[in-house]
Amino acid sequence: MRPSRPLYDALADGYEEHFAVPHRRAYDDLAWEQTAALLPQPPDRIVDAGCGVGRWARRLRSLGYDVTGVEQSPGMIAALRRHPSDPGFTLVEGSMTDAQLPPDAGMVLAMGSLQYTDDPEAAIAHLAGWLRPGGVLAVLVDSLVALVLELLRDGREQEARQRLTTRRGVWRQHGLEADLHLLDRARLEAAFTAAGLTDVRTRGLLVTATPLGRDELTRRLTTDREAHLALERQLLESPLLADTGKQLLVTGRRPGAACLS
Numbered sequence: 001m002r003p004s005r006p007l008y009d010a011l012a013d014g015y016e017e018h019f020a021v022p023h024r025r026a027y028d029d030l031a032w033e034q035t036a037a038l039l040p041q042p043p044d045r046i047v048d049a050g051c052g053v054g055r056w057a058r059r060l061r062s063l064g065y066d067v068t069g070v071e072q073s074p075g076m077i078a079a080l081r082r083h084p085s086d087p088g089f090t091l092v093e094g095s096m097t098d099a100q101l102p103p104d105a106g107m108v109l110a111m112g113s114l115q116y117t118d119d120p121e122a123a124i125a126h127l128a129g130w131l132r133p134g135g136v137l138a139v140l141v142d143s144l145v146a147l148v149l150e151l152l153r154d155g156r157e158q159e160a161r162q163r164l165t166t167r168r169g170v171w172r173q174h175g176l177e178a179d180l181h182l183l184d185r186a187r188l189e190a191a192f193t194a195a196g197l198t199d200v201r202t203r204g205l206l207v208t209a210t211p212l213g214r215d216e217l218t219r220r221l222t223t224d225r226e227a228h229l230a231l232e233r234q235l236l237e238s239p240l241l242a243d244t245g246k247q248l249l250v251t252g253r254r255p256g257a258a259c260l261s
Contacts, residue, residue, distance in 0.1 A: 004116040004171070004178035008052070009075030011173055015053045022221040023214065027205045027247045030232060031111060031140050032059070034203055034249055038136045039063070043088075044106030047130055049096040050113025053079040054089070061088050068105075070096045097123050101130045111140045115169075115180040121191040128195040133256020137197060138249065140205075142169060144182035145243035149210045185242045188250045197252030204245020207235040 011018060019028055039046075042064030048057050051069030053076055060067045070092045071077055077093060092099050096110065097117050108127050117123040120141075128137050144167060151160035163169060169182045185202040192200045208231065209217050220228040235241055242248065 001116075001118065001168070001179040002177060004180070005073050007171065007173055007176040007178045008073040010176055012053060012073065012075030012079040015076070015079065016055065019055065022218045022225075023206065023209060023246070026221055026225075026229060026232070030205045030229070030236065031247065031249050032056070033233075034205075034236070035107075035109065035138045035251075038107065038138065038251060039065075040106035040135070045104060047101060047105045047108045047127075049099075049108060049110040049127055050116075051080070051091075052076045054083060056109065056111060057089055058083070061086055065106075066090075068092060068101065070094070070099050070101075072096075097126055103130055104132045105130045105135050106132060107136045107138065109138050111138075114139050115141045115183060116178065117181075120181050120183060120188075121194065124188075124191045125195040128192075128197055128252075128254065131254040133254055135254050136251055137192070137195075137254075138251045139188070140247055140249050141183045141188070142180065143204065143243055143245055143248050144184045146204075146210050146246050147182060149244065153210060153213070183248065185239075185248060185250075188248065192250060192252040195252075196254065198255050200250070200252040202239070202242045203236040203249045204238075204242040204247075205236055205249055206232060206246040207241050207244050208232065209246040210244060 019025055043066055045066045046060050048067060048069045051057050051071050057067045057069050066088050068090045072095045108130050110127060114120055114123055131137060148160045148164050163182060167182050169180045171178045171180055189200050189202060
């Protein structure tokens, strides 16, 4: 797989603006809402695996959590360090699959980073090992099913068959390309269960993205964002629709002590 680090290096300076695009802002906000509902009580420790420029880390620090961020992109790290230093934030430089952290986190997040690892199942087991009993793992990835349906909608049958067969995608930005795993609900939930997690659930974010298309989705998010997000919140509650979401948010809990939230 072609690594994602050079692409993220190129994106780093404008990464905040990258998420100002309506559909990215929408799935990011939905992911935050769903994840925030599972947060433990502060000042528990949260690990942000693939923390980038610290967008989510800063939100979590504002709520009183101790945050450990793991990041391998030098460009992202440089952008992160341009923000004021914070004694409640610890940065671990390197790959999230190589980082060794103690099993004491109340939550571990991998928002858009897991799909770039060599072995997603092994990465899920590794991340789950950082949780304390009762802690939650939350992972956000691109949906295989949604992409295949999108390609078929656009008349790109050959590519749809290729993506379905290889279960790999390509992310293109700034003339650079990175390969990624395209994942589905069944594979992710099996990996969470194999890692010893319980209460496993998958939510499909932006279920309307494929049927509406980018232009119509953008129009709706621009003209009446709250009404459209209300619809998306209803749709993400259906397990039947999970794989059709543009993004899959999967959560699971390490057995043990009762939830502290």
